[in-house]
Amino acid sequence: MKPRTADKIATAIIVTFALLIVAILVGLLGYILIRGMSHISWDFLTSAPQKIRAGGGVGPQLFNSLFLLVLTLIITIPLGLGAGIFMAEYARPGRLTNFIRLVVEVLSSFPSIIVGLFGLLLIVNTFNLGFSLISGALALTFFNLPLMVRITEQAFRTVPKQQKEAGFALGLSKWKIVTSVLLPVALPTIITGTILSAGRVFGEAAALMFTAGMSSPRLDFSNWNPLSPSSPLNPFRPAETLAVHIWKVNSEGLAPDAIQIAAGASAVLVITVLIFNLAARYFGRFIYRKLTASKRMN
Amino acid sequence: MVGRIYMSFCVMLLIVIIVSMVYFVASKGIANFVNGEVKVSEFLFGTKWSPEADTPSYGAFPFISGSFLVTLLAALIASPLSICAALFMTEIVPGWGKKLLQPVIELLSGIPSVVYGFVGLSVIVPFLRNTLPGQGIGVAAGALVLSVMILPTITSVAADALASLPQNLKESSFALGATRWQTISRVILPTTFPAIMTGVVLGMARAFGEALAVQMVIGNAPFVPRSLFESASTLTSVITLGMGNTTMGSPQNNALWSMALVLMLMTFVFVLLVRMLERRNKI
Numbered sequence: 001m002k003p004r005t006a007d008k009i010a011t012a013i014i015v016t017f018a019l020l021i022v023a024i025l026v027g028l029l030g031y032i033l034i035r036g037m038s039h040i041s042w043d044f045l046t047s048a049p050q051k052i053r054a055g056g057g058v059g060p061q062l063f064n065s066l067f068l069l070v071l072t073l074i075i076t077i078p079l080g081l082g083a084g085i086f087m088a089e090y091a092r093p094g095r096l097t098n099f100i101r102l103v104v105e106v107l108s109s110f111p112s113i114i115v116g117l118f119g120l121l122l123i124v125n126t127f128n129l130g131f132s133l134i135s136g137a138l139a140l141t142f143f144n145l146p147l148m149v150r151i152t153e154q155a156f157r158t159v160p161k162q163q164k165e166a167g168f169a170l171g172l173s174k175w176k177i178v179t180s181v182l183l184p185v186a187l188p189t190i191i192t193g194t195i196l197s198a199g200r201v202f203g204e205a206a207a208l209m210f211t212a213g214m215s216s217p218r219l220d221f222s223n224w225n226p227l228s229p230s231s232p233l234n235p236f237r238p239a240e241t242l243a244v245h246i247w248k249v250n251s252e253g254l255a256p257d258a259i260q261i262a263a264g265a266s267a268v269l270v271i272t273v274l275i276f277n278l279a280a281r282y283f284g285r286f287i288y289r290k291l292t293a294s295k296r297m298n
Numbered sequence: 299m300v301g302r303i304y305m306s307f308c309v310m311l312l313i314v315i316i317v318s319m320v321y322f323v324a325s326k327g328i329a330n331f332v333n334g335e336v337k338v339s340e341f342l343f344g345t346k347w348s349p350e351a352d353t354p355s356y357g358a359f360p361f362i363s364g365s366f367l368v369t370l371l372a373a374l375i376a377s378p379l380s381i382c383a384a385l386f387m388t389e390i391v392p393g394w395g396k397k398l399l400q401p402v403i404e405l406l407s408g409i410p411s412v413v414y415g416f417v418g419l420s421v422i423v424p425f426l427r428n429t430l431p432g433q434g435i436g437v438a439a440g441a442l443v444l445s446v447m448i449l450p451t452i453t454s455v456a457a458d459a460l461a462s463l464p465q466n467l468k469e470s471s472f473a474l475g476a477t478r479w480q481t482i483s484r485v486i487l488p489t490t491f492p493a494i495m496t497g498v499v500l501g502m503a504r505a506f507g508e509a510l511a512v513q514m515v516i517g518n519a520p521f522v523p524r525s526l527f528e529s530a531s532t533l534t535s536v537i538t539l540g541m542g543n544t545t546m547g548s549p550q551n552n553a554l555w556s557m558a559l560v561l562m563l564m565t566f567v568f569v570l571l572v573r574m575l576e577r578r579n580k581i
Contacts, residue, residue, distance in 0.1 A: 003476075003477045003479075003480055004477060006477070006479055006480075007477035007478055007479040007480070010478075010479035010482070010483070011390060011478065011479065013382065014382045014385050014386055014390060015386060015390065016382075017378065017379050017382035017383065017386075018382055018383045018385075018386030018387070018390075018395070018399065020379065021379060021380075021383050021399070021402060021406075021449060021453070022398065022399070022402050024406075024446060024449075025402045025405060025406055028406075028409070028417060028446075029405070031417060031421065032413060032417065035420075079308050079311060080308075082304050082305045082307070082308030082309075083305065083308035083309045083311070083312055085305055086305035086306065086308065086309050087309070090302065090305060091309075099313075100309055100312065100313065102569075103312050103313055103316050104312060105569055105572075106316060106565065106566065106569050107312065107315065107316050107319075109500075109503050109565055109568060109569055110319070110507070110562070110565055111506070111507020111508070111509065111534065111561055111565065112507070112509070113507065113509040113534050113537060113538065113558075113561070114319070114323065114507070114558060114561055114562055114565070115319075117323065117537070117541070117555075117558050118318075118319045118322055118323060120541075121322045121323070121326065122318065122322055125546070142315055142319070145312065145315070146312070149312070175301050175302075178301075179301075196404075196408070199408050200408070200410075202410075203408075203409070203410025203411070203412070203413070204410070205410070205411065205412045205510050206411070206509040206510050206534075206538070209538070209542075210541060210542075214542075243410050243412045244412075246412045246413070246415075246416060247412045247415065247510050247514070250412075250415065250416055250419060250514055251513070251514060259420065262416050262420075263416070263420075266412075266413045266416050266417075269410055269412075269413055270409060270410075270413055273405075273408045273409065273410065274405070274408075276408070277404065277405065277408060
């Protein structure tokens with residue numbers, strides 16, 4: 001074959017495959033949104049699910065997912081920031097640093113089901129917290145923490161070196177440089193990464209099946225006492241999230257409209273992830289403009 | 299000073315988490331072997347899984363082989379697609395190709411796994427049932443769902459590798475009169491091969507550990523499949539289904555923990571492979 005013909009054929013194949021991936025995404029999103037949107041209504045989003053009859057909603061599940069996300073972020077953000085800043089600015093190259101890097105790498109590549117099983121052993125059984133929101137949030141912490149560390153470390157590493165040197169030249173302490181010179185520059189990247197990781201946490205199911213549980217008690221949304229068992233704010237109650245609900249409805253759902261419920265819930269999940277994606281993009285840019293002098297430099 | 303102590307605490311916490319994770323899963327995972335309930339060889343290579351029979355047998359080979367089978371198939375389907383996508387956005391049309399594919403890759407990796415399972419169950423399974431022999435659920439459906447899930451992983455790693463290739467390597471090839479495909483196939487791909495393999499291994503690691511999406515479409519039969527259109531099981535699907543229905547500490551439950559240990563050990567193997575490939579990439 002002439003090289004020119006081979007080149008043309010290869011280019012055609014590459015372009016076809018690349019466009020095929022775009023088509024897969026468009027088909028996937030289109031299918032989920034079109035199938036699911038018709039089933040989404042205010043009633044679907046707020047009412048409780050039905051076990052055997054049709055017409056159940058996903059209200060408690062949606063609330064559980066959001067609440068769990070907030071709890072997880074409250075725990076992981078400070079821890080991830082601390083460890084990430086340490087890795088980027090304080091850790092000296094050597095055996096220990098390499099070992100910590102390996103730990104982060106292994107931890108972030110553990111399958112989420114292993115994280116869930118570990119949560120079941122340690123938090124649910126050994127610490128005796130039972131199937132509860134707090135167990136779920138801790139399991140998601142193991143899941144999200146390595147990600148946060150990596151995001152923070154990478155964000156700090158992309159800060160131009162001159163920024164740091166200018167700080168030292170002014171006689172600032174290392175801690176002062178980290179908090180008031182480097183952190184503001186790194187913050188937009190960190191926030192973008194955090195919002196994207198929140199999307200992952202929001203859709204996670206395997207790690208939660210064995211920790212947050214697969215049932216949700218009857219919730220009374222007018223009860224704001226966090227210690228009462230029927231209060232939505234009680235962190236020690238079992239909580240089925242939206243993603244777990246989709247799995248359960250698909251594999252053992254008894255309601256006659258199980259498929260529609262799964263379609264509607266999938267659409268809600270995907271729309272939320274899309275919102276997270278958009279928010280990450282805009283919010284990161286917004287914060288960057290607020291915190292740095294980039295406006296004047298342009 | 300306070301900041302330093304706090305940061306060291308955070309790092310220590312990471313180490314404590316991983317050590318306790320390995321310890322807890324391993325101690326449960328080897329329980330059956332230590333108290334003589336099951337032999338290691340029987341667990342790894344036994345093909346009969348019947349924990350509720352009068353003389354129970356705990357052969358996990360159908361699940362181990364099932365996991366490897368769907369993982370390899372998914373990698374075989376996804377790798378060519380991903381490498382083409384990466385070439386498309388770095389070599390063919392670097393301008394709008396990247397603008398088009400970058401968000402696509404981000405969105406694909408953001409879609410939760412249960413949603414992939416749901417779509418697999420309501421699109422891929424009926425399609426396979428109508429066009430090919432078998433029930434639709436089975437190894438082929440599992441591999442197809444997984445291959446879409448690992449597309450973004452392989453594509454983004456491969457695209458990074460291609461983008462970081464020194465520009466003059468390409469230019470000298472073009473200067474010799476090589477066509478674009480000759481440059482890609484004889485210069486670019488061989489040079490970036492270890493880096494692209496890193497992406498493939500990362501994708502396989504994700505496929506091997508994926509639980510719910512596979513469980514929904516693979517059929518969960520405890521046998522070694524004889525064709526791609528028969529139902530089978532993976533380690534993750536058996537754990538997902540069995541863990542809630544068995545009592546803690548029973549031999550059957552401990553066998554599930556042994557499977558979790560196998561999953562964990564495989565994660566170590568994948569991380570090791572990635573590290574080896576990265577070292578080769580540096581030279």
